[in-house]
Amino acid sequence: MNTPAPKNAVLGVTGSIAAYKACELVRLMAKAGWNVHVVMTAAAQKFVAPLTFQTLSRNPVGLDAFAPVADWKPEHVSLAERADLLLVAPCTANFIAKLAHGFADDLLSSTALATRAPIVIAPAMNDGMWDNPATQDNLATLQRRGVRVVEPNDGELACGILGKGRMADPREIFDFLTKMEVQAEQDVSFEMDPVILSKNNNEHDPPPPPPAPRPVATQRDFAASQYQRTPRI
Numbered sequence: 604m605n606t607p608a609p610k611n612a613v614l615g616v617t618g619s620i621a622a623y624k625a626c627e628l629v630r631l632m633a634k635a636g637w638n639v640h641v642v643m644t645a646a647a648q649k650f651v652a653p654l655t656f657q658t659l660s661r662n663p664v665g666l667d668a669f670a671p672v673a674d675w676k677p678e679h680v681s682l683a684e685r686a687d688l689l690l691v692a693p694c695t696a697n698f699i700a701k702l703a704h705g706f707a708d709d710l711l712s713s714t715a716l717a718t719r720a721p722i723v724i725a726p727a728m729n730d731g732m733w734d735n736p737a738t739q740d741n742l743a744t745l746q747r748r749g750v751r752v753v754e755p756n757d758g759e760l761a762c763g764i765l766g767k768g769r770m771a772d773p774r775e776i777f778d779f780l781t782k783m784e785v786q787a788e789q790d791v792s793f794e795m796d797p798v799i800l801s802k803n804n805n806e807h808d809p810p811p812p813p814p815a816p817r818p819v820a821t822q823r824d825f826a827a828s829q830y831q832r833t834p835r836i
């Protein structure tokens with residue numbers, strides 16, 4: 604039996620105190636067979652050292668859009684093309700705003716704009732930032748475009764008060780990804796077997812027309828199309 608090819612995830616880490624929780628997330632994902640490429644914003648690097656993510660993911664960590672690359676392709680393009688999933692956890696209010704408005708002024712935002720892979724974000728912030736209409740409008744824009752949001756929890760925030768804004772636990776985020784993957788696989792197997800569609804035909808019925816030729820699609824395209832159709836789990 605062939606071992607399935609590892610799925611590539613880009614994990615974006617942005618400048619929140621919850622960046623330390625992304626370390627556990629990398630561990631869970633890598634253990635489940637994901638090939639994780641971490642990309643950190645400049646602010647994220649103030650919270651956790653890139654070396655931690657490099658060691659946990661066993662991959663180089665993306666830090667700078669203009670860093671020299673071995674390949675000729677700009678790193679944001681190669682990461683964007685390789686990704687089967689882009690997860691941003693923790694995702695700051697600032698990064699939500701950048702995503703909603705299509706900014707591409709660093710490696711992570713450029714990768715997010717270039718990728719066709721499904722995007723999942725796990726916001727983390729102070730409750731005032733979360734409740735702010737600017738943030739809520741930006742989130743609504745992203746959800747309308749099919750970005751999935753793993754909502755933050757209520758609890759004690761880094762600023763010392765109780766409120767909504769704590770990033771979901773790494774295990775919750777990981778379970779969310781697993782559910783998404785199972786759903787995409789179920790939908791793909793349904794789509795890929797035209798026999799299932801014609802099983803209930805009476806034998807006297809005229810034969811169904813042959814299925815239209817399918818454009819060559821990658822797993823990533825399938826995942827993306829699934830997630831367009833079912834914006835929330």
Ligand SMILES: Cc1cc2nc3c(=O)[nH]c(=O)nc-3n(C[C@H](O)[C@H](O)[C@H](O)COP(=O)(O)O)c2cc1C
Nearest residue numbers: 617618619620644646647695696697698727728729
């Ligand atoms: C100690 C500290 C903790 C912070 N935590 C958060 C946070 O949880 N969520 C958030 O949206 N911003 C937080 N910020 C502010 C962001 O780091 C800041 O907006 C930064 O510009 C975000 O950059 P990035 O989105 O490129 O990573 C924090 C700042 C500091 C100094």
